Amino acid sequence: GKEDVPEPKLKRSTVAYRNINNFPTEDEVRELKIYVDRKNETVILPLFGEPVPFHISIIKSVATSVEGDYTYLRINFNHPGSAVIGGKESGSFANPEAQFVKELTFRSSNTKEPGELTAPSSNLSNAFRLIKEMQKKHKTREQEEREKEG
Amino acid sequence: MNLDNMEFSGASVETRGVLVPGRLSLNNQGLVFRNSKTGKSIIVPPSEWEKTIWMRIAGSYGLKIFTKSGPMYRFAGFKDSDFESLSRFLKKNYQKELKEEDKSIKGWNWGSIKFNGDVMSFQVDRQTAFDLPLSYVQNCTTGKNEAVLEFHPNEDASVALMEMRFYIPQEGAEGDPL
Numbered sequence: 001g002k003e004d005v006p007e008p009k010l011k012r013s014t015v016a017y018r019n020i021n022n023f024p025t026e027d028e029v030r031e032l033k034i035y036v037d038r039k040n041e042t043v044i045l046p047l048f049g050e051p052v053p054f055h056i057s058i059i060k061s062v063a064t065s066v067e068g069d070y071t072y073l074r075i076n077f078n079h080p081g082s083a084v085i086g087g088k089e090s091g092s093f094a095n096p097e098a099q100f101v102k103e104l105t106f107r108s109s110n111t112k113e114p115g116e117l118t119a120p121s122s123n124l125s126n127a128f129r130l131i132k133e134m135q136k137k138h139k140t141r142e143q144e145e146r147e148k149e150g
Numbered sequence: 151m152n153l154d155n156m157e158f159s160g161a162s163v164e165t166r167g168v169l170v171p172g173r174l175s176l177n178n179q180g181l182v183f184r185n186s187k188t189g190k191s192i193i194v195p196p197s198e199w200e201k202t203i204w205m206r207i208a209g210s211y212g213l214k215i216f217t218k219s220g221p222m223y224r225f226a227g228f229k230d231s232d233f234e235s236l237s238r239f240l241k242k243n244y245q246k247e248l249k250e251e252d253k254s255i256k257g258w259n260w261g262s263i264k265f266n267g268d269v270m271s272f273q274v275d276r277q278t279a280f281d282l283p284l285s286y287v288q289n290c291t292t293g294k295n296e297a298v299l300e301f302h303p304n305e306d307a308s309v310a311l312m313e314m315r316f317y318i319p320q321e322g323a324e325g326d327p328l
Contacts, residue, residue, distance in 0.1 A: 016257025020206070023255055030209035032167065033309050042257050046309055047280045049164035049207055049224055055257030072312070077259040079317040081295065098260040100317035101272065102296070107303055107312045120308040 016042040016053040023053075033123045034073070034106065036130035041138055043075070043131055045104060054101075056131075056138045064128040066110065071121035073128055074105045154178070156239050158232075163192065164224040166286055166304040167311060169208060174225055176239060181215065183225065194223055196244035200267070204233055205251045214251070214281070220268040222283055254279040263316065282314075295319065 017023055017040060024044065028035035032046040041056040060076045076082075079100035108121040154177070161174035163183050172185045180195035194215055203214040211228040213236070228236070237248035254261075254277035261274035270282045282299075289300040297316045304310050 017255040020253070020255060023206070025209040031308065032169065032208055046167065047311060048167045048282060048286065049169065049212075049226065050280045051206075051209065052280045053255055053257040054259060058257070058259045079259070080319070081317070097262070097319060099263050099272075099319070101259040101314065102317040103313070103315035104311065105313040107310045108308060123309055 014055060014057050016040055016055045023051075028123065034127040036127055036134065038130070038134055041134055043127070043134075045075070045106070047104075056134050057142075059131065059135060062128055062131045062135070064124060066121075069110050070107050071110055071124045072105060072107050073124040074103060075131070076103050077101055154243065156236070158227060161225055161227040164207070164212075164226065166302065167307045168304050169226050171227075174227075176243070180244070181223075181225075183223075192223070196246060199244070199246055202240060202246050202248050203251045204237070204248050206253055213248075216267055216269065218267075221285070222267065222269045222281060224281075252277050292318075 016037075022040070024035060024037050026035055029044055029051045032049065032051070034046065035044040035051070036042075037044060037053075042053045043056065043059065044051045044053050046052075054075075054077070058077050060078045060082055062076070063074045065072050065074075077100065079102050082102075106124060108119075108124045110119050110121045112119045156176040158174040160171075161183065162169035162171045163185070164170075170185060170187070172183050172187075175182045175184075179193055180198070181193070183192040185191070194217065198217045198219060199215055200218045201216040203216075205212050205214045205224070207214075207224060207226040210226060211230055211232065212224055212226040213228065214225075215223045217223070233248070233250075240246040240248050254274035256274055258274050258279075261272055261279060264271045264273055268284045270284055272279045272282070286301050287299050288302045289298075291298045295318055297318055299314045299316075301311055301313065303312055
């Protein structure tokens, strides 16, 4: 019987925004930079003019490197075949036909333009730090929720 | 307002991840965007318009036009309140419908890749998460369950997207025009 099938656990926390009116309009979003929305646990990434949200629960890892005049930020997302953190994943891998954004790499200049207070790459280094923090927080909370459920 | 000519002076056009400022007019030629730095114009006649979409762009509103010949144009710098007058104008003068886009804001990285002219669109739950002009792709390689897109970096972009990797399941690999 269908009654025995447990409800798919689609937690409130796995959706970035429910309403477009809650979508941030911060300077970083307008200037097509990376914006880390701590309130909604979401990273907004500029993909050719479009600020695109990615929820923290799908971010697997984040790495940064400095090469010459540029700073790079690489974001890896959970996908089938990737080492899943924290045991069983929710509904995301249920659809075998789904295609996944697996990795995104951004680049920014380390050179301060005249009149600028910071180099453009400070956006990437800040994003790196904030994503790490948010990821840690999110994992701790998930852990606590799992323990509560028993 | 003169309904046979509409002007937006604070507009911009998205060019490889950068919003280039200019003046956007709608007149008997169609959509004319004049780059305020170079003075060069982009003209998109209504006969070329395949789909006109009202979208969110860079924290504000914009107009996206898919053309019959393939390329897509995105213009930014509109206000929420421009929607009504713009859609009325397009309907009256060009008999074109301005559709509001229901953008996916779920924040998910799984969905399906669709192609529309020269544009690759990533759909999440039947809603567009983002559109990617294929002309921006410098190099594309595919491996087992993977497609890698590399982009020409735009030196004018404060934050430039360099690379995008997709996980493609075996079943989805057939008929992939990449």
